[in-house]
Each structure stands twice: as C-alpha cells, then as structure tokens.
Amino acid sequence: MRPQELLGPTAAGLRCRPGDFYVDPVRPVERALITHAHSDHARPGHGTVLATQETLDMMRLRYGDNFAGRTQAIRYGETLQLDDVSVSFHPAGHVLGSAQVAMTCNGLRIVASGDYKDAADPTCTPFEVVSCDVFITEATFGLPVFRHPDAAREVWKLLESVRLFPERAHLVGAYSLGKAQRVIALLRAAGHDAPIYLHGAMEPITRYYESRGIALGDLRPVKDTKKAELTGTITLAPPSATSDLWARRFPDPVTAFASGWMRIRARARQRGVELPLVISDHADWDGLTATVKATGAGEIWVTHGEEEALVHWCKTQGLAARPLALVGYGEEDENASAAAEGAA
C-alpha cells in the first residue's frame, strides 16, 4: 500500500480512506479522531469522536454536552480496529490528554503527531517516540532560530521581575489550555507559594487540570480582587486580554507573554510585551529534527508552520519530505482576541 492510499489531505482535513475517518478535521465529519483539545484541532459538530478521556472532557467543557453525536475514549497505547486500519494513541507531550495517532494498514504505519513537544512538562504525559514509515510532523517552530530555553529558567526570570518590581502587578499572557497550567506548575516548582490569580476564561480548564490530580496551589479569580491587592502578584490571562481594557484593573502592570514566539524580539515588541517568556508547548527546531530522526521514518510530511525549512532539512538528511497543504491550524486563542475586546 502506498502512504497516499492510507492517508491524504482533503478540504475537511487529513482523511484515512481505508479506516473511514479523519484526523483533526476542520469541518464536521462522520468519524473524527482528535489529537488534542485546542480549538484549531478539536472542533464541534462531528458524528463520532474518538479521543483520549481528557481531550473529550475538555471539548465538553468548551463546547457543551452536545459537542459530538457520540464519543469514545481511548487510552495511550490501546489499539482499536477501525475498518481495515488499526489505530493507537500515544502521548504527544503537548497538553493534558494530547496524543499522536498511529495508523497501521497492511504493514504500513503512519503517525500523525498533531502538536507535540519533547521538553519536560509537569502537567502532561511525556512525549513518546513511535516508530513508523511516514511521520507527520508539525512545524510551528520549524526554523533553526527557534531553540526554546529551559522553561524553568524563563519562570525564574518572571519571579526575578516580581522581586524587582514588588509594587507592580505581573500579567502573564498564556493560552488558557495547557500553557497557563504549565506556567503555574513551573511557578510552584520554583517555590512560588503565593496565590496566583486567574482571568475568568482560564478557570474551567484549570480546575479540570486540578481534578485530574495536577496540584496547582492557591488559585483565585482576579474578578473580585481589589486593585491594591494585586500589587506584587502574578495573574494569568489569555494573551488578548493583557493589552486590553481588562488590564486596567492592575496596578502599573508588567505585561509578560509565555510563548515560543517570544524568541523573536520584533514579535514581542509588536504585542507590547515587556517581559517575554520563551515557554512553548511545541517542539523547537532541535526537537523537531531529533524527533524526525528518532521515528526512523523514511518519509516525512510537514504541516502547519514553517514547512519549507524543515522539508529542506529532511532532504539534506536523505529523507523523502513534502509539505502537506493543510489549512485551519495555528495558534489557538489568536482568533479569540477580537471577541474579548471591550468585554471588561
């Protein structure tokens, strides 16, 4: 079987014809396998959704009980037979519940990794390399300028800033699913025991993380807190909120943003970020290239991000590689910025 017969791009997303399903479809389909709960990968309105329990739970939290016709949970390492294709989910290390999908048919195995990272993250199961013939990799940070520093060091930078500016509030922009909880866990691991404040949009997912046994310490809604009480504190908010009307409730806030994009100075400046924290839930260049090699795959398909550089690199390594022209994937929460405008 040729790889293209097992899996291929369509307008609705990656389609597995012999298994009669899609992976992370961007349009409503009959049968969907969802890698993780970020809104650009997990959309509502599918007939049947197969995903990890955490992904299903968080989709329900975001979209309501009727987000899909039927749901089925699958554990990491468990194998299911879908028509002619055997399917298994493996940890992707991206956010809680995130998975790579391995599809095997007639001895050919393709792994769609979704979004992944190989760096340590105390809030989710670590990434696992799955041997395969074709590896589908993301390329969000697919340029050699993206080499994420140790996240613990970035969090230390944040705490140093809090120490230096005790009369100011620190407002940390972070995606509300995954990044926020990881930053909180890192702060706790660094010995920061003080209450951490949350934007309202952060709360449901964060409470869910806690319900899954991830201890995040004393968390409080910022909504009912007086301005004066916020001096010297850390608040987490969706990135779009940090530069908006909402930010006015804070005393002379230091605007931070936890994202891999913060590696590029111009990116931070354009957003008015004063304290860029390079903390990413995506693999950096070294992570992408090391993972590609470790899978042993002879053919690499590259999706969303800087495909060109990664495809070029694969070819210099003697690997067959091509970009997969898939649309609709990017940073979650980016789209939400307009909606949050004016909602103080």
Next chain:
Amino acid sequence: MNRFAELLDRLSYEPGRNNKLRLITQYFREVPDPDRGYALAALTGALSFKHAKPGLIRELIAARVDPELFALSYDYVGDLSETVALMWPKTAPPSIKRPPTPDPSPPLRGGRGATGATPTSSPPSASVASGGEGSGVGGSSPHINAQAVAPPQSSCTATEGAAQGHNKPPPPTLTEVVTTLATLGKTELPAQLTRWLDELDETGRWALLKLVTGAMRIGVSARLAKTAAAALGDKDPHDVELIWPGLTPPYLDLFAWLEGRGDKPVNRDAAPFRPVMLAHAIETDDFAALDARDFIAEWKWDGIRVQAVSGRDDDGNLIARLYSRTGEDISKSFPDLLPSLHLAGAIDGELLVLREGRVQSFNVLQQRLNRKSVTPKLIKEFPIHLRAYDLLADNEIDLRLLPFVDRRARLEGFVANLDDPRIDLSPVVPFDDWAAITAARADPAAFGAGEDAEAVEGVMLKRRDAPYLPGRPKGQWWKWKRDPHIIDAVLMYAQRGHGKRSSYYSDYTFGVWTEGDDGDQLVPVGKAYFGFTDEELLEIDRFVRRNTTEKFGPVRHVVHEPDQGLVLEVAFEGLQRSTRHKSGIAMRFPRISRLRWDKPPREADRLETLERMLKTDVGVSPH
C-alpha cells in the same frame, strides 16, 4: 557577559524610564567590579574599540550553517545580529570539532528531561493523567527544582556539555570581552568572535553582537545610565555628572565612592562640566506673589543651551570644551567655536546660527546638529555663535554662589575681554513692572530684539540674588514662553501608549485637509501623545475604541470623514520642512491643547495654512 546580556535584554523591552533605572541600578548592585564598570561604559558609549562589520558576522554564520536555512531564518527574523545569535549552532562543524568524548550522546536531548524518548518506555505519569491520587506531577518532576534565588542551569549548557565534553570553557565575562577587543588585531577578530559565540547562550550572543557592531540601541541614554549609577549610592546624578569627565572605565573609584568605601573622585579635568540651572514655566497666577524689582529679564533664545568651558591642564595648555545641557561633550560638532574660547572660564549660553549679524531660526540651526562630519561647507553656511547669559567660573574662580546680578557684571567684563565676534552678550530687557515685560514679550522686535525677534521664544525672568544652583530650584528662574501656534486637526490614527498608559490609546496621529485627486482629503501632519488631562485621555480612548474603521497591527484607523470624527486643537512651537512626512512638513513639540467635540472635521484647518506659517517661519532656506 551573560548577566550583562540579561540586563540589555530586559532594557530593550522596558518602555518606562523609572523601570529602566531600577533595572540598571539593580545590575550595579549585584555585579562586582570591574564588570559593572565596563557595563556602565558600554551604556554611556565610553568604550572605544574598532567595531565589527556586518559582513564579518555573515561570514562567521556562513561557515557554520546551511545557507538556505540561514536565508529562510534571516528572512523571518529580519535582524542580522538576532538571527545569528538565535541560530548559532551548538556544535562546531566536523572540520573544527573537538575530540570525541567517551560520553555517548542520546539521540534526543537528554538535558531537556524528555523521558519516554524511546519507543519501549512506558508513560511514567500515566497514573496522573488517568487517576487523581497523589500530589500531582508538578512537585515530583526531578527537572524543575529551581530555587527562586538562583537561576536554574540553562539546558543549553547541559546539552552542550553532553555534546562537546565537559571541558567546555566558561562564557567570557564582560571585562574579558571589552579588554580583549581593545587590544585585538583585526585578523584575530573572526576567530575570537567565533570562540565567544560558542561559549555564550542566545541572549549572550545577541548582546555580544550588539556590543561588537556598536549598535546598542536599547533606549538608554548616557544620562540615564549615570543616574542609575548615582542611585546606587543615593547620590545626586549631578554630582556624578560633575566628576564624570575625570573618570575612566571601569570606574572603580566611582563605585567605591557610591558604595561608601572611598572618597569622592576628584575631577581633574581642566574643563569640567558643571550641572546646569533650569527655569520653571511661569503661570499667570505666579505674578501676584512676585515683585518685578527683584528680577532681571532677558530674551529666551530659541537655540541650544550649552556650557562653554576653558581651562589649563597640568602642562599649562588651554583646553576648551562645549557641553550640552546634560553634560554631553559636543565639542567635536562645533570646532569653529572652540578657538573663540581663549580665556579660562565657564560660560552658560545659547548656541545660535548668525548670518550677517542676524540670529537664524531654530530650523536653520538644526541643519548643523547631529551631523556625522562637520564639513568646511557646513561651517561656512551655518556660522555658529554663542550668546552668553551667565558666567559660572572666571579663570579658576567658581562664581556659582554669587548673586546673579554680580555674575552678570563679571560676565559683561569677561565677554568684553574675549573680544570675539563669535561670542556676545544676551542683552538685558529693561522693565519697571509686569505690564512692561508683558508688552515686551508680546512684541520683542519693538522692545530691543529688533531683527532677531523671530528667534525669540519668550522671556526669562531671573532673580537678582539667585545663586547658580543645579537642577530646577523653585522660584529662582522663570521662563515665560511666547504663545504657541494653534491649529485644529483631525484625529486619524491611534496607538496604545507605554507604561502606565499601556492599555490606553494615547498616541495620536492627526491631519489637516488638502486638495487630493478625489476632492479634499486629510493628510497626516503630526503625532502627539500628551497635553491632555487624564479625563480627556479616557474620553479619546473611548472614542477610538468605538470608532475604529481598520486595524493594522498596533495601529487603529479612526473614523475621519468631513462630518464624522474628532477635531483636536494642537499647539506647537514651530514648523519645518520634512521629506519624511507625506505632508512635507514636521511640527516642533506638538501637543493636544483642547478637544473640539463641538467642531465637525470639515471645519478643521488646511495644509495651506501651515504652509503659509512655514514661509514666514523658516526664513532663508538653507538649501
């Protein structure tokens, strides 16, 4: 070097002056000599070594990485130093690789704590993801046990250690970099830079490249850096300024004094700067409490405030220097004035351009400022002149504690002795009561300024008994500026401000009407970000949010139609031709003086009005 890099990194993102000060002072407090001294030198531009060219940086990176990956990366990042700093590979290419180490490197980066990196390992925290018992994974991670007080080891270092062996040299200190660069031959530079780039982390490489290419550009002035140093010892920044010309990097004596471990360094400079005295703006209400007989009045010249100092060094040679009001040595820009300072002393005065005895406008003077090279042609076309209004030292004698009226008498004698056509006295404006000086201010030409009236921007009122005090002492000197020019303009674009205003739309671009291809259209003529009250800021901010027509990155287009939009009354000090602005003009010191909610945009001013003002304002065109 890494700590200095961290400082530069943080400063480059920090918009607020006070916060910049805090960051720099904190650095001086934490970092020992001599590193902090060289940092102060770097921030004040006091380091002198041959800068590296961008071409050299390109050659270094070309030897290390795939050219296509570099091209794609440079295209994405848009800044050479930053691209190189970020993508500099952690290991040298095979040709210059160090001997292999016995330590076998794992296929994935072990230093990142990526457990489960092999297909066989089981997910170690699966119980957490599916269970609920236990204390959570956060505390159990072996990787993240950093203390708040010390920076955790960078993973890069760990990775590099694994890849290159454990005898990797430590990153260079700032002192090593600065002292090495000062003595390094040109041919040795590439190899040395390569070694340092190998040893430093990303931020360190970025800072190194900024340092060696001489392009710091992090929004910190020399004055700010000195102020931060002064804050280390709770000293007056003026005191640091005062002794600065006698100091050299790494400023061990300065830091010893600031930390109370040593005496105040003595400025042995033959021609030192003395901190300047500044005036308060006078308000109408102030006059009631003041007696006209206590004051001497002078014209306020629209030039550049300078201090011209001459003195004899140990060998008896006369040293002459020209300082800006902040103490920056600007002698190099005005070599034509220096020979005129042939008597030892310190004059406080205004730098002006005079043509045939007539003072030219500020716009003409501006042609001589910020020039890289001062050509004979420039000197001839823009003859520089010093108009003196105070004398701080006569020969070796410090006059600053004398009353102004006595200093003025000494100044008159001093200028007479100089007897130089390039230096003259700023005349006293005689007046008996406030009514008389009000009339003089309204019409300087008729009250003695004559043909120079155009270069008068108001009057100065100085107490006869005022000593010369640094800073802006209350009630001693007053400035009473001419009324500004006023136009009505239409708000066109808005951007968010910085610091405390960071979430408010407080930077406004405004325009006036002009004839376009499709009838009247607005053309931007300036940008203002102050002049309004806090309440007005809230009102404009609300207007901007509700009337945005388009967004381009951080810039909001605000509705500006003949019958829809906000008219701003803009006050400004003068106009000047500009090729950088579409309208062809630029405003000096524009600020919002009033919000004209009552006025429809179509009634705002026209570009022609500004052009007429320009004609009368600029006078002789320098081109």
